Amino acid sequence: xxxxxxxxxxxxxxxxxxxxxxxxxxxxxxxxxxxAAVLAVGVLALVIASVAVKGIGSISLDFLTKNADPNALGSxxxxxxxxxxxxxxxxxATLMAVPVGILVAIYTNEFASARSRxxxxxxxxxxxxxxxxxxxxxxxGLLVAGHQQSGFAGSVALAVVMLPLVARSxxxxxALVPExxxxxxLALGASRWRTTVSVVVPTALSGMITxxxxxxxxxxxxxxxxxxxxxxxxxxxxxxPSQPLPSVPVVIFQFSESPxxxxxxxxxxxxxxxxxxxLLISIVARILSARMRRRLxxxx
Amino acid sequence: MTTxxxxxxxxxxxxxxxxxxxxxxxxxDRALYVLxxxxxxxxxxxxxxxxxxxxxEASSAFSTFGFGFLTSSDFxxxxxNFGAADFIYGTxxxxxGALLLATPISIAIALFLTELAPRSSRTAIGTLxxxxxxxxxxxxxxxxxxxxxxxxxxxxxxxxHAVLGWIPLFGxxxxxxxxFPAILILTIMTVPIVSSLTxxxxxxxxxxDKEGALALGATRWEMIKTVVLPYSRPGIVGxxxxxxxxxxxxxxxVTQVIGNTAAIHSNIFLPADTLASKIANSYQGAATDLQISxxxxxxxxxxxxxxxxxxxxxxxxxSVESRSRSSG
Numbered sequence: 001x002x003x004x005x006x007x008x009x010x011x012x013x014x015x016x017x018x019x020x021x022x023x024x025x026x027x028x029x030x031x032x033x034x035x036a037a038v039l040a041v042g043v044l045a046l047v048i049a050s051v052a053v054k055g056i057g058s059i060s061l062d063f064l065t066k067n068a069d070p071n072a073l074g075s076x077x078x079x080x081x082x083x084x085x086x087x088x089x090x091x092x093a094t095l096m097a098v099p100v101g102i103l104v105a106i107y108t109n110e111f112a113s114a115r116s117r118x119x120x121x122x123x124x125x126x127x128x129x130x131x132x133x134x135x136x137x138x139x140x141g142l143l144v145a146g147h148q149q150s151g152f153a154g155s156v157a158l159a160v161v162m163l164p165l166v167a168r169s170x171x172x173x174x175a176l177v178p179e180x181x182x183x184x185x186l187a188l189g190a191s192r193w194r195t196t197v198s199v200v201v202p203t204a205l206s207g208m209i210t211x212x213x214x215x216x217x218x219x220x221x222x223x224x225x226x227x228x229x230x231x232x233x234x235x236x237x238x239x240x241p242s243q244p245l246p247s248v249p250v251v252i253f254q255f256s257e258s259p260x261x262x263x264x265x266x267x268x269x270x271x272x273x274x275x276x277x278x279l280l281i282s283i284v285a286r287i288l289s290a291r292m293r294r295r296l297x298x299x300x
Numbered sequence: 301m302t303t304x305x306x307x308x309x310x311x312x313x314x315x316x317x318x319x320x321x322x323x324x325x326x327x328x329d330r331a332l333y334v335l336x337x338x339x340x341x342x343x344x345x346x347x348x349x350x351x352x353x354x355x356x357e358a359s360s361a362f363s364t365f366g367f368g369f370l371t372s373s374d375f376x377x378x379x380x381n382f383g384a385a386d387f388i389y390g391t392x393x394x395x396x397g398a399l400l401l402a403t404p405i406s407i408a409i410a411l412f413l414t415e416l417a418p419r420s421s422r423t424a425i426g427t428l429x430x431x432x433x434x435x436x437x438x439x440x441x442x443x444x445x446x447x448x449x450x451x452x453x454x455x456x457x458x459x460x461h462a463v464l465g466w467i468p469l470f471g472x473x474x475x476x477x478x479x480f481p482a483i484l485i486l487t488i489m490t491v492p493i494v495s496s497l498t499x500x501x502x503x504x505x506x507x508x509d510k511e512g513a514l515a516l517g518a519t520r521w522e523m524i525k526t527v528v529l530p531y532s533r534p535g536i537v538g539x540x541x542x543x544x545x546x547x548x549x550x551x552x553x554v555t556q557v558i559g560n561t562a563a564i565h566s567n568i569f570l571p572a573d574t575l576a577s578k579i580a581n582s583y584q585g586a587a588t589d590l591q592i593s594x595x596x597x598x599x600x601x602x603x604x605x606x607x608x609x610x611x612x613x614x615x616x617x618x619s620v621e622s623r624s625r626s627s628g
Contacts, residue, residue: 026519033416036408037425040495043488044432050447051439100339107336116340123344125614129542129606130350131549133576134599137583138350141357141596160346167343191325193332221436223552224576228583249438249552256442256556264446271439282434286427 048275055272058265064273068251068266069235079270081237085151085245089230090219092155092241093162098212100159101166102201105208109174110196121171128164132224135160140228151238151245154230161225162215169211173204173292206292213285217278223249248274354603357596364590369597375562377587382594384601386562390572394479394554395547397568398486399494403540405487406494411524413495414502426499433492441556444485449476449557452484457569477559479572485553490543497542501535501620502528531620538616545609549602551576575602 066078104124108117135157143153177200185195201208226247231254233246248270255267361369361382372383413426453476505528513523529536551574559571560581573581575598586592 022519022522026521029411029521029524030416033408033412036405037412037417037429039405040409040432040491041425041428044428044435047432047435047440047443047488050443054446100342103336103339104343106332107340111333111336112340120340120344122610122614123347126607126610127343127347127350129545129549129610130347131551131576131602131606133549133551133579134354134602134606135350137357137579137596137599138353140583141353142349160350163343163346191329193328194325196332217434221434221438223436223438224580227552227580231584249436252438252442253552253556256438256445267442268446271442274436275439278434278436279431282431283427290423 048279051268051271051275054265054268055270058269059272063266063269067235067237068246068270072235079248079251079266079273081233081235082246082248082251082270083273084237084239085230085233086220086247086249088239088241089151089155089158089226089245089247090216092152093158093219094212094216096155096159097162097166097215101163101211101215102170102208104163104167105170105174106196106201108171110192110200121168124164124167127160128168132161132222133227136225136228139225144229149228149230149232149244151230151241151243154226154245154247155241157225157229158219158222161222162219165215165218166211169214170204170208173207173211174200176207176293177203204292206288210285210289210292213281213288217281217285220281221249221274221278223253226250227253351603354596354599358593358600361590361593361597365594365597369594370601373562373564375594377591380588380590382591382597384575384594384598386564387573387575387578387598388601389564390479390558390562391548391574391576393568393572394482394486394558394574395544397479397483398490398547399540399544401483401487402490402494402543406491406498406539406543407536409491409495410498410502411528413499415520415524415528426496429492430496431492432488433496437489437550437553438556440485440488441553444481444553444557445477448484449481452481461569477557478570479558479568482554482558482572482574483568485557486547486550489550489553490547493546494539494543497539497617498532498536501532501539501617504535504620505531534616535620538613538620541609541613541616545606545613548574548605548609549576551580555580 063078064083065080067081068077068079104120108120112120139153139157139160143150143156181203182195182200185199186192190199227250230244230247231250233244238245252267252270252274255263255270258264365372365382369382369384370388371385372381373385373389374381374383375386376382409429413422413429417425457480509527509531510523513527514520518526554574555577558573558577560573560577561571562573562578563570565572579595579598583592583595586595
């Protein structure tokens, strides 16, 4: 804005000798806010671009199908076993965390008193705030100490990380279901569980799927909970959850700690695969959630 | 209506008392209640079980070192002496350093998204900032060691060192790994969290208050300074505390870039270590039971910190919510 322009408010003009300074302060604030936003988006672009540029060269069919061996020297082939392992670990974790999370959300939204609703929310937030490395120690003590590492222990650890995410997001979408929709179901003579199962849950379904997908995206990238419970694995394809299973984030971590450049290349390629899957899931989840909010907004 | 073939509709009073409903419905209602209650209790039990388990594991370190553990900087597995002071120092410096950078950036982003950005691009930019939170920490750590660390070492730290080297903070040596890259990585991890929470809080500021300030002739910045920020202050503090919780507990990305050398020094370019990073690094290879127990003690410290952060943040965010509800 040109500083010579006259103030638009004649009443203000008499007292605003410092108008120019005020406008400059305003401009300064606007520019810093722009810079901050550009910076954040820029860092995102920079990280994704680095991963893409460094990783794309090592991506091949062999890389996706051959097995990782962090103990071998130099390049060890691929991440086939880690991909399978991650699929099993996160799949099992999802089977545990999503049903429980949905049930918790139904309890707090349909049955709980205000007091117990707050208590359960508090515990869920607390669980969400617990550092995942501490979750790793907990599951190590619970399932691994005295036994051995296992894929099952790893998936329980991931489920503990996912549970508060699923439960909290389901609580939020269930709260969006209009009270009138629920009452309509009850007024038709449907029982509570009938209303919940065939009216409330279907209305909120896409929102609940969003929550589950975001939790899956988070679990796919978690390293810390797996580090003590499912990290010592054979360089072969394994699918038995009673044995330790490799996973993509743990392989990236182990390769990144290695001094060998060949391992770094593999870490980048694995990172590219992981980041592509994680971002894809996050974006799909967001599209679903936007669609649902629009629909519920229109219904009201 | 043809009621001859079916049973007559029970009277309303019987319906309200739950009589006359099918056995399936009575059982279904009960089952749903019991099932959901069990799930809710399970989630509470997980938290309590986690607390019990880590305290139990830490008990032998606690009975050996007591609270002196927190102030002793002796961590020597060979001699069997363990203390957390160096790691607590590293945790405090790295997370406060990160929040020092992340707070103004996050507030600026939240302001940008609520007040400045063209309406059509708000969702898109907001989503991009949140996607930053979705990048797995192990990938940020990888980026930190291989790209950020060498870049800082070659281009940034020499300049900072030359210009501000007389301040102990920036003096001395610098290298590929250390506290400084850890602070930057933690900043990247906390900005999306703090900014999206802050944005939600800004959205609760009553529009009439904002319009009032603008109508009185305030510039946009003056309106923000006199209406939006004071109104949101407790909520912003809550958001920052939640970000702090995340920074304090991050193990993987930090252990990748911080250099894993515990020491207390004022220079932020030297390698250091944090509680979470030390657990990630040494728990697996711990040689003695006392060392394992000491690392579980670290976990207890982290758990207590997250308990405090969550409780305080909750109170603060709630105070904003209840105020916005009562005022309109």
